Amino acid sequence: xxxxxxxxxxxxxxxxxxxxxxxxxxxxxxxxxxxxxxxxxxxxxxxxxxxxxxxxxxxxxxxxxxxxxxxxxxxxxxxxxxxxxxxxxxxxxxxxxxxxxxxxxxxxxxxxxx
Amino acid sequence: xxxxxxxxxxxxxxxxxxxxxxxxxxxxxxxxxxxxxxxxxxxxxxxxxxxxxxxxxxxxxxxxxxxxxxxxxxxxxxxxxxxxxxxxxxxxxxxxxxxxxxxxxxxxxx
Numbered sequence: 444x445x446x447x448x449x450x451x452x453x454x455x456x457x458x459x460x461x462x463x464x465x466x467x468x469x470x471x472x473x474x475x476x477x478x479x480x481x482x483x484x485x486x487x488x489x490x491x492x493x494x495x496x497x498x499x500x501x502x503x504x505x506x507x508x509x510x511x512x513x514x515x516x517x518x519x520x521x522x523x524x525x526x527x528x529x530x531x532x533x534x535x536x537x538x539x540x541x542x543x544x545x546x547x548x549x550x551x552x553x554x555x556x557x
Numbered sequence: 558x559x560x561x562x563x564x565x566x567x568x569x570x571x572x573x574x575x576x577x578x579x580x581x582x583x584x585x586x587x588x589x590x591x592x593x594x595x596x597x598x599x600x601x602x603x604x605x606x607x608x609x610x611x612x613x614x615x616x617x618x619x620x621x622x623x624x625x626x627x628x629x630x631x632x633x634x635x636x637x638x639x640x641x642x643x644x645x646x647x648x649x650x651x652x653x654x655x656x657x658x659x660x661x662x663x664x665x666x667x
Contacts, residue, residue, distance in 0.1 A: 476654075483566065485645060485659040486600070493653065501654060533599060542588060542649025545602035 446470070447549035449534055455555045462521040464552050466534030474541060475517035477501075477509060480531040480551070491541070492517055524556045559584065561648040563658030571666050576633040578661035580646035589629045590647040590655065591620060600645060603631075638665050 450465035468475065474493050478486040478501075488501030490509040498509050506528060510518045517536075521528055531553050535546040563580045570576050580589065588607040592600040604613055606622035606629060613620045619632045633640055643662045647655040 474653075478657075483659060485563070486647075486657040488654055488656075491654060499653065502656075540653050541655045542590070542647075542651075542653070545590065545605065546592075546600075546647075546655065548599040548601070550599055 447534055447536055447547050449532075449549040449552050451552050452550060453553050453555075455557065456521075456524050457557055458525060460521075460524050460556075462524050462554065462556075464519040464521075464532055464534075464554070466517045466519070466536075466549055467515055468517075468534075468536040468547070469515065470536060470538070470547065471514065472536040472538050472547075473514075474537045474539065474544075475511065476535040476537075476541065476546065477507075477517065477519045478533045478535065479503070480533055486533065489519065493540070524554075526556050528554065529556045530554060559648075559650045559656055561586075561646060561656055561658045563646055563661060565661055566659065567662050567664070569664045569666060570636055572638060573635050576636050576640070576663055577630055578644050578646075578663075579628065579630045580648070580658050581628045582648055582650075583627070584650065585626050587626075587649040587651045589622060589649065591629075591631055592645045592647060592657075593642050594645065594660070595642045598642075633663075636663070636665055638667060641665050 476491040477489040492511040534549040591603040611622040643660040646658040
């Protein structure tokens with residue numbers, strides 16, 4: 444069974460803290476993605492990676508960075524968390540280019556920044 | 558930027574009634590995918606449509622891709638309580654990423 448796991452289901456951080464969200468997939472997928480989900484806005488792409496050490500900006504990359512040192516792991520970093528980054532964060536992976544292959548999602552991390 | 562509009566945002570139906578959600582784009586799509594997210598869960602892939610005018614069925618679910626490849630719909634016949642959730646379309650504009658619609662939340666009145 445394919446699996447995407449995320450390090451935390453719930454996280455509470457303070458404004459200004461550095462936050463790391465980890466995602467691991469066990470499917471040997473090339474592509475990995477980070478989205479945030481907010482009510483009424485759907486899923487918005489933050490960053491994606493199509494290979495180790497490669498990254499591409501999505502639609503809302505401001506305030507975020509990513510790291511992909513190993514194929515199975517994709518990290519999202521909030522350099523200095525702000526209250527407007529309170530959201531549900533979803534990681535996903537796919538076998539090939541997005542749009543041509545289905546994406547498998549992790550359970551999500553609900554981040555609250557106070 | 559490239560956007561896909563999804564309507565309605567909410568739909569409340571009596572159990573046994575039909576349900577439809579629509580996605581529209583102003584530009585031609587390469588293909589479109591549909592996902593379902595149960596309450597408290599994560600999005601799960603349902604189907605991908607690629608060809609102009611394509612129609613695919615999965616039991617009570619019917620998916621359509623418009624002739625111009627600018628719109629798509631998901632229709633559920635005779636809804637059941639297990640259909641509850643939010644349905645998202647996800648459009649591929651020919652680049653490496655998907656653009657998700659805002660979703661339609663379906664609630665069922667037993």
